[in-house]
Amino acid sequence: MALESTGKISSRLEVLRQRFLERAKEDIQQLRTLAEKTRRGEFSADGLLFCYQSLHRLSGSAGTFGLPELGEAAKALEKQLKVQAEELGALDDTVAHPVDIPAGFADGIDALAELVEVKSQAVEQAGSYTEEPATYKGSQGMQVSVLLVEKGDERLAMLEKEMAPYGFSFTSVNCDDAGALGNALAEVRGAAAILCRESALSDVMSLRNTSFEQSSRRRLPVICLGSDNSFHNRYRVAEAGAFAFFPDPVDIPELAERIESLAIERSANVQGRVLIVEDDAELAEHYCLVLQAAGIEAQAVSEPLHLMSNLADFEPDIVLMDVQIGEYSGVTLARLIRFEPRWLSLPIIYLSSEDDPENQLEALSKGADEFLMKPVSDSYLVRSVRIRCYRARQLSELMNRDSLTGLLKHSLIKEEVEKELARCRRSGERSCVVMLDLDHFKTVNDTWGHSQGDIVIRTLANLLRNRLRETDMIGRYGGEEFLVVLPECDVSSATELIRGIGESFSALFFVAGESSYQVTLSAGIAAINDFTNGEDALNAADQALYERKRGGRKGVTVYSSK
Template sequence: MTTEAHDQLQKRLKLLQDRFVERAQSDVETLGRFARQIEQQQLSRLGLVECYQLLHRMAGSAGTFGLPKLGAAARSIENQLKPVVEARDRQTDSPDDPIALPADLAMQIHELTELVQKSDVQTKPETADEHSHQVEDAYEGSHGMQVQVMALAHDTGYLSGLMADLQGYGFACDLVSLSESRAAIENLKQRSGATILLCQDSDLADVLRFRTDHIEKNEHRRFPVVGIGRQNTFESLYRVAEQGATAYFSEPLDMPALAERIESLALERGSRPQGRVLIVDDDKELGERYCLVLNNAGMKTKLVSDPTKMMSALSAFEPDIVLMDVQLRAHSGVTLARMIRYEPRWLGLPIVYLSSEDNPEVQLDALAKGADEFLVKPVTDEYLVRSVRIRCYRARQLSDLMNRDSLTGLLKHSLIKQEVERELARCRRSGQFSCVVMLDLDHFKKVNDTWGHGQGDIVIRTLAHLLRNRLRESDTIGRYGGEEFLVVLSDCPIEQAEELIDDIRARFSELVFTSGDDSFQVTMSAGIAAINDFPLASEAIEAADQALYERKQAGRNGVTVYQRQDRDQDD
């Protein structure tokens, strides 16, 4: 985060804090009136409920805004009122009937005024922890930004051939001597994408020491280390694992397996989920603070202060997770969670309660009625970010299991077709030019028949890896069926699309696959169509498929662009 952005964030958080203090002063004045009614034994049931709700809200938010003593005092009074409120809810007398409460309760409420007036607002620590944010910046995933592999060695000659091979898989590769540590550090400082370190097992101890002393210590960034060695015994594997290597491969190297592991490490460690978080909280200042903190950590948020608008917000925003208070004035978070589960599409949506309720029995009862987790207010910014990020990541993992092809990790057939429809709608709104590409592996049946289906799967996965590493994050990739792939190139003119896909084709054709002592190569063909040229997404897909067919007829291992007859006539 830049200094300017950091200062702007702190300024906005300070404004929210000032708004909360103003509101707290107003709330304690209202509570003071309730205290006088308690002293005079004139507090009605409606007044009791309103007093309890104000205390509940104050208990949950005061600590977050730098007034922990006020929050603790409000929670103490809230806990004393809670059994009275629950008892009155079960009675049938008039809501205007006065309620007798101990006078010392009124005194405790009066003392809240002094806490607001006398308490110094505590300065909050750095929000969303800039240290952790830098760690996240070291990994931005592999799709949309090339995965970078840095090999570190005392003798760089041993790894030079391997790095050349890895470049063919679409990775950005550098080979650096351990004696040139300053150059290696400067190189890493300039990297913003996912970076994997690679070394020989004989250099592993030095590389791990270098990583700890010169990279993580100074840069607050973590990099997985992949070891390469000649032995594959229990003792050698145990030694490498004990030293701390993230992964290990022995010679002869299985290049597709190594490439797949490097990419999976980039995705696992580098996945920075752009989580979508719906926050349901009637405390507007607190909800806005949660939004600021989570937005700063790279997540998208939407705040719903009116629970009656929650269901429409769910459909419009399509969140990965819901954060919700248990008590929202006239509405119950437990009941709202049950309502969400009425919709089949939201049965798997994680719901996390954010509440000042600290009674374990009440928490378990609430969880049993539709939610997944319970976070007790006040919650620190760092804990909030980490908790939400973990749950968003898990939600995305579950979504991927349902929506992505198990062999390649790409979108399934129906979903990639939907992406073409979305892109067509986007083109109409913005006037941008986009393309759809149909790719197919040449003579793939011969690969399966000659080398076996296991080798065929490796070929398919390798092409999927190459596509992810060479395409942008804004592009979408799907497995259309068998050895066919469908790609949506967003905001990409047809000439640029042809050049990009032909580069991928050329790189793929140079890859060498091994089976025992034998080796083989595979080529691919592609057809491209401009999405804007068609009224329906299905017609654009058919056009790309037609271009692919023409490519196959004219000779494989190439790229053909679909030409519309009417466009030719216009020219």
């Protein structure tokens, strides 16, 4: 998602602030009308509920739009009505229920009206938007770069040779040449990581931190290698700021996987998906605009009746939800979300003005995970959401990804075939499904050992990620079989693409001790649009793969019904 200019975002936020001020004045005018009824003893239960909900919105949103004093005053009045409002909310019929208004409530409403008039004259938007540093798109289709920082240690050069099959792009720089290292850091583009021995860690971290802005997401992850695997040494490395530590002898497949995951995560453009459940339209739009400008996908839901369908369509990483959404309780909505097993692990974070610790704990016990207190500044909101989305995605990756390759698990990649078939029916586009299999893989395991077999599997996974588009779906179907879904790709293009990947893979040499060997792959392709369901398309690709195996392996066969 392209980031908008600072001026354009600030302009849109200013429009939102003016809309908020206009609505706040209208709400307070209605509150004053009801307050007059309290002086005449004509106040109703429905009127109390309206006052409570209006004050709740004001207390949560006023600070964000530059009126913190208004928010605090509204919160104080809201607390006066809280107990009665909650009791009334639990009743089926509130018409005949008597209400007792606290003394001085009407005067408090009049004070609100005066406050909004005075403060809105010269208010400046609180937490004004500061342009986020540009982020870099990185995922499938982008080769991962590794900056090797040496300091008189030949082991890094040897490591580069061992990792060559994984398809990384390596650049070596001497740590003692600060100018060369600074230039190398400045020239790195896309998904990248720094690899160094612990003897060079201090110099690397110092130059890396001064080369990029403190707030920049562009600061490259540093992976440290060392001989001392003690707790105290690992603690020292972590304290220095390294993202990972690998002791000698280095586990090459695990190192390759960590480099790729860190490099791609740190360079990713969209840093999370957030569903905001908020009945204050201006506040919800403000949150969405600020998050979207920072590269975070955000969508707002103001009507709880649509909450579950929005969850299913948007599939967020986290949910930000007010404790009170109009007449609905956010606490009850959190419990309702947990009814569905697929959302049991979805982080739900209350974004609320509720400041009573006991009430917060009670709300958390009903199904949510955390509280963020309103008002929240734009920068704090962005940082908080990024951190929580990152942790949520890490956990999701662990649950949904194959541990060896980092690709989608069997059940999930099969679901992608069904999803793509449904999308093709809506759009009329042509798409393909591809089944790939490593040739004579049992011989690799029997001859060179299962650890070498794992290297071969991981290498193919990495090659597929580097050569395919972000929109393409890749999964480990089972053992040495892989499944790829290619949206908006006809059979001819898919054949050319997969054939090229097969040729590149078969040209790689895998080293085992003093020996080396090569591995080829076979593939079967089927056009998804030719079938009524995803399972049939999968079976067709599998049949095409079987024909390729019978025909001599090492190549591509397209399914034909003839």
